[in-house]
Amino acid sequence: MTDDIVAGAAKLQLDEETGEMVSKNELKKRLQKRAKKAAAQARSQDAAQNLGIEAAAAVKEKLPPKPKADESYLDPDAMFKQGFLAEVFKERPAEEVMTRFPPEPNGYLHLGHAKAIAINFGFARYHGGKTVGRTTGLTTEQILRYAFYPTRFDDTNPDAEDEKYFVAIEETIRWLGFAPHAITYSSDNFQKLYDLAEKLIQLGKGYVCHCNEAEIKLQRGGEEGSSPRYRCAHAEQDVETNLQKFRDMRDGKYEPQTAFLRMKQDITSGNPQMWDVGAYRIPKDQTPHFRTGNQWRIYPTYDFAHCLCDSFEGITHSLCTTEFIMSRESYEWLNKTLGVYEPMQREYGELLPLGVFLLSPEPPPIRLPGWELGASATKADFLGRLNVSGTIMSKRALKKLVEGKFVRDWDDPRLYTLIAIRRRGVPPGALLSFINELGVTTSRTVIQTLRFEQSIRRYLETTVPRLMLVLDPVPVVIEDIDDLEGQQLDIPFSPKDPKMGSHKLRLTKTVYIDRSDFREVDSKDYFRLAPGKTVGLLQIPYPIKATSFSKDGATGRVTEIKVVFDKQGKKPKTYIQWVPEGSRKVEVRVHSQLFKSPDPTAVEGGFLNDINPDSEAVYPEALVESGFEEVRRRAPWPEAKGESKGAGPESVRFQAMRVAYFVSFWCLIAVDTDSTEDKIVLNRIVSLREDAGKR
Ligand SMILES: [Zn+2]
Numbered sequence: 265m266t267d268d269i270v271a272g273a274a275k276l277q278l279d280e281e282t283g284e285m286v287s288k289n290e291l292k293k294r295l296q297k298r299a300k301k302a303a304a305q306a307r308s309q310d311a312a313q314n315l316g317i318e319a320a321a322a323v324k325e326k327l328p329p330k331p332k333a334d335e336s337y338l339d340p341d342a343m344f345k346q347g348f349l350a351e352v353f354k355e356r357p358a359e360e361v362m363t364r365f366p367p368e369p370n371g372y373l374h375l376g377h378a379k380a381i382a383i384n385f386g387f388a389r390y391h392g393g394k395t396v397g398r399t400t401g402l403t404t405e406q407i408l409r410y411a412f413y414p415t416r417f418d419d420t421n422p423d424a425e426d427e428k429y430f431v432a433i434e435e436t437i438r439w440l441g442f443a444p445h446a447i448t449y450s451s452d453n454f455q456k457l458y459d460l461a462e463k464l465i466q467l468g469k470g471y472v473c474h475c476n477e478a479e480i481k482l483q484r485g486g487e488e489g490s491s492p493r494y495r496c497a498h499a500e501q502d503v504e505t506n507l508q509k510f511r512d513m514r515d516g517k518y519e520p521q522t523a524f525l526r527m528k529q530d531i532t533s534g535n536p537q538m539w540d541v542g543a544y545r546i547p548k549d550q551t552p553h554f555r556t557g558n559q560w561r562i563y564p565t566y567d568f569a570h571c572l573c574d575s576f577e578g579i580t581h582s583l584c585t586t587e588f589i590m591s592r593e594s595y596e597w598l599n600k601t602l603g604v605y606e607p608m609q610r611e612y613g614e615l616l617p618l619g620v621f622l623l624s625p626e627p628p629p630i631r632l633p634g635w636e637l638g639a640s641a642t643k644a645d646f647l648g649r650l651n652v653s654g655t656i657m658s659k660r661a662l663k664k665l666v667e668g669k670f671v672r673d674w675d676d677p678r679l680y681t682l683i684a685i686r687r688r689g690v691p692p693g694a695l696l697s698f699i700n701e702l703g704v705t706t707s708r709t710v711i712q713t714l715r716f717e718q719s720i721r722r723y724l725e726t727t728v729p730r731l732m733l734v735l736d737p738v739p740v741v742i743e744d745i746d747d748l749e750g751q752q753l754d755i756p757f758s759p760k761d762p763k764m765g766s767h768k769l770r771l772t773k774t775v776y777i778d779r780s781d782f783r784e785v786d787s788k789d790y791f792r793l794a795p796g797k798t799v800g801l802l803q804i805p806y807p808i809k810a811t812s813f814s815k816d817g818a819t820g821r822v823t824e825i826k827v828v829f830d831k832q833g834k835k836p837k838t839y840i841q842w843v844p845e846g847s848r849k850v851e852v853r854v855h856s857q858l859f860k861s862p863d864p865t866a867v868e869g870g871f872l873n874d875i876n877p878d879s880e881a882v883y884p885e886a887l888v889e890s891g892f893e894e895v896r897r898r899a900p901w902p903e904a905k906g907e908s909k910g911a912g913p914e915s916v917r918f919q920a921m922r923v924a925y926f927v928s929f930w931c932l933i934a935v936d937t938d939s940t941e942d943k944i945v946l947n948r949i950v951s952l953r954e955d956a957g958k959r
Pocket residue numbers: 472473474475496497498499
């Protein structure tokens with residue numbers, strides 16, 4: 265008999281409006297009733313509009329439409345088979361595809377980088393090629409930043425800082441299921457780059473210039489860019505003079521910033537990247553380079569080094585964000601002029617996480633045309649650009665949050681660094697599937713958190729086991745349990761997928777339900793436990809009826825509920841979850857948005873004034889049923905390439921059914937890295953539906 269009822273309970277359905285587990289019939293009835301009500305409302309709205317009252321329009325669905333079940337598993341290679349990336353391949357159908365991933369190791373990666381990883385590594389893998397990780401060394405760009413913005417590294421020993429980022433970047437790539445074919449350092453190419461700079465001069469396409477910033481700005485069209493562009497006299501020097509001067513630069517005969525090598529491009533071009541941009545400079549700060557020490561006094565610019573390093577490495581498709589679209593012309597110009605192998609650069613739209621990231625106008629990590637010359641980029645340009653692009657991930661702002669203890673660490677689940685997303689329990693496959701879903705085009709995509717969470721939910725709903733978890737437990741004593749006490753119930757991990765197996769749960773005289781599933785005073789529109797009211801317990805043969813309860817005199821909190829089985833009554837409409845006596849105590853952390861407004865930096869007094877004080881709710885007394893041990897043993901859930909070896913605790917994931925009424929209907933849960941053998945900490949990955957507070 266138990267089996268029948270358990271099987272029956274497995275067929276229960278979720279009422280998404282109230283979050284209750286109800287029988288099929290009850291759900292049907294409720295839906296009909298609501299449809300009627302909605303129709304009536306629509307009629308009155310029509311009437312309102314007819315009267316010219318504009319009130320109805322705003323009621324439109326806020327959430328993106330609920331995806332159909334068959335959309336759950338998109339072809340993970342879809343983004344390479346059609347659209348932008350398919351066209352890129354068609355343009356150059358290389359037999360041995362070689363891509364590269366060159367992040368600047370000056371901070372933790374964020375969602376936008378996940379897209380870059382998915383594209384660069386995925387593209388190569390799809391076409392049977394390889395990807396070079398130019399990741400664990402300083403890029404030339406960063407060398408420049410060391411040189412020109414040394415204050416950005418004033419916090420700690422830069423090498424130690426960077427080492428941390430290098431490790432995190434590589435771990436993240438592997439976690440996403442990819443592996444770099446090789447890890448290269450731009451600095452390994454310094455001699456080759458230098459030789460090519462001499463070659464450029466010999467070709468009459470490079471000259472040593474001594475102009476200052478103001479002069480360069482004038483040459484490039486002045487403040488407004490409206491006056492005629494022209495070349496300085498240095499552009500007329502002969503090859504011998506340029507060569508000698510360049511060698512003098514190398515040999516330390518010039519003071520820092522008094523001479524630099526410019527490419528002789530095309531100042532009539534409409535593209536500022538062609539207006540004789542810099543190729544080599546003498547940085548002001550001559551601190552030894554972390555790999556080449558004092559060997560070099562001059563360093564190549566990004567514009568000079570990047571395309572050549574791509575060329576040296578045999579990159580077939582150099583895929584970057586549209587931020588570099590202007591650079592494509594100079595990229596092609598330099599490789600062609602020097603007669604070296606020419607990779608193909610193409611630009612895709614970047615992923616911009618909006619609202620959840622912090623804006624900071626401070627350090628200039630993005631490149632602007634002409635920035636290498638230090639001339640045309642003003643702070644206003646920079647800010648304007650930021651406004652366009654929405655947000656950037658600012659290391660400095662994050663640091664304030666971490667050091668001010670507003671968050672737990674750089675990987676706090678409320679943040680959107682990739683290490684935070686990982687700690688929160690988002691599986692690598694869900695992240696890749698989200699990027700795939702968005703597709704790759706040349707336009708920028710602004711990420712909405714709702715959409716991100718919906719994608720994760722869809723990915724996990726059918727692939728992780730279900731367990732019962734009670735956040736704020738209150739004991740329920742089943743007074744007439746008699747011979748049912750100690751009975752073993754066989755609980756499936758998934759109601760739909762028998763392959764996930766099942767686990768045993770022992771019924772005890774005292775069980776625990778969530779405090780929010782009991783009311784001291786019953787009412788007609790209330791369907792869960794209350795004195796005299798009957799409710800079903802998930803997976804238990806008979807419903808229970810509350811007979812009495814006791815309270816703590818001081819706090820007024822309910823301390824115990826007494827119930828009896830309602831063996832004669834009809835089938836309950838609603839079922840609640842419970843855990844038996846002896847269940848494991850765990851700490852559950854439920855996170856929500858860290859900031860109150862979508863643009864925290866626009867808030868008066870800065871983003872720290874916008875922190876949501878309730879962004880982390882902690883339930884230290886939560887109880888999880890014993891099936892957890894098996895779920896933990898069998899992790900990762902779901903199986904994933906990147907998590908197959910050395911998976912962290914966050915790969916222990918499950919779905920908790922209707923955790924607490926006010927928190928969410930169903931939660932997707934993962935184990936937090938703060939866990940120890942004695943104390944398990946769980947994070948909510950996402951809720952099934954984001955309408956906390958609904959009662
Ligand atoms: Zn000059």
